[in-house]
Amino acid sequence: MNARILVAEDNVTQAQVLRMYLDSEGYSTVIVHDGRAAIDAARRIRPDLLILDVMMPKVDGLSVCRILRQESALPVLMLTANSTEDDLLLGLDLGADDYMTKPYSPRELMARVRTLLRRVERSAPPDDGILRVGALTVDPLRHEVRGASGRLVTCTRGEFTILAAMAAEPGRVFTRQQLLERTRGWDVASTVRTIDMHVMNLRKKLESDPRRPAHLITVHGIGYKLSSGTDLAGN
Template identity: 80%
Template sequence: MSARILVAEDDVRQAQVLRMYLESEGHTAVVVHDGRSAIDTARRLRPDLLVLDVMMPKVDGLDVCRILRQESAVPVLMLTASSSEDDLLLGLDLGADDYMTKPYSPRELMARIRTLLRRVERVAPPDDGVLKVGAITVDPLRHEVRGSSGDVVPCTRGEFTVLSAMAAEPGRVFTRKQLLERTRGWDAASTDRTIDMYIMNLRKKLELNPRRPAQLVTVYGVGYKLTPGPDQAGN
């Protein structure tokens, strides 16, 4: 299968070798050289697979894996210069699907990538990516939010990022810290107060009564959750 593969590798020469091998097998390869770019690009590109180096500037590969795994089931193949068992187990515990130590054989890496892609092809259900929770619809591909009227509701990038995370797991209570992790890939200045402002603005745009929200609910002392609303809670 031809796939869209994101390569996050700070070694420019190694990254180019990986790109060459991937493109020779018919894949589309996108290369970034730091962890923050890896997070931003993965969110925007929605790749079929991520090849992720552990040691990278700005955000290391382990944190990249942890953050993206909370948002996505994208297969992750991690690369590391360390061969210790602890590092291997940590990467797998954070959600990596496979692990290779450097130096590695590019041919073996391609074989591992083919195996991961076949696994995804077998188990991934057809999905248009649209998230619907009660009267709220979030379309990540079109970057659109719709409310009960069905009309597109304009949202800032931060509002959309927070709402998308909550819509992907309706009913889950998110702490402010967890929602901050969704935005800090592109906005390092975000704070707990920023998340409160995003939620307040989303309520004004989506709730019939923002003072008594039915879907964007506060869980006092913890954070926020997105629910279908009282009319659909039993469905």
């Protein structure tokens, strides 16, 4: 895959190491060394993936992520020397798709890059706009959810909004705050607890055993993700 990768890293040595590994994988690599340049380059070249250091001059990486996430769904892999749970959650809440702490293994980082690029390929909706995750289909235009046999699964507006968001990016971990922001447009009274209730109700409708979910997975301390499977919504 000849994907274009934008690397925003102020440490010149680390940036060159990343370039070497990315080039060896056949990617087209663009390097910038400050946050303002990262925003400009992302808007100009429209990369397939942004590898973004948090500690950046001029504009910090978290602000870069927040600004770009408001403009596009560009996948963002954040790098940071901070490893606390609060830092992790803040990066994910701002829209980062993945997160690695320094020092990191370049080989592991390349594996993360490949995973994110595959996820982008899978999440691109077909011409009909229908999202498909295993046996599950989500039709945003018709506001319909169907299982393996074509069985219609009735969802409330909140449940549908959350499910459609996760179905558009299967495998991505969404924080409760991210899901809450998607529902706030129609229900300003929603809370993080409301998200948990929506997920619980979705599990009752989609999982073979809601008490042991195989598809609407809880990622402890962070949030939820949707995993594909042939028996999802297939009852």
